[in-house]
Amino acid sequence: xxxxxxxxxxxxxxxxxxxxxxxxxxxxxxxxxxxxxxxxxxxxx
Numbered sequence: 001x002x003x004x005x006x007x008x009x010x011x012x013x014x015x016x017x018x019x020x021x022x023x024x025x026x027x028x029x030x031x032x033x034x035x036x037x038x039x040x041x042x043x044x045x
Contacts (some may be wrong), residue, residue, distance in 0.1 A: 005023055012019045024031050030038040 001023075009019060026032070026042055027038065029042050030042050031042065033039040
């Protein structure tokens, strides 16, 4: 995933665009923690 994000950000910057978002895996409406467990519900922010 890190390799993809690095290439994605490079592509965005090479085209003079901006990316203000983040990336996290979401399953069943929950962010997935680094240990694979379900984390906070997406819409609880």
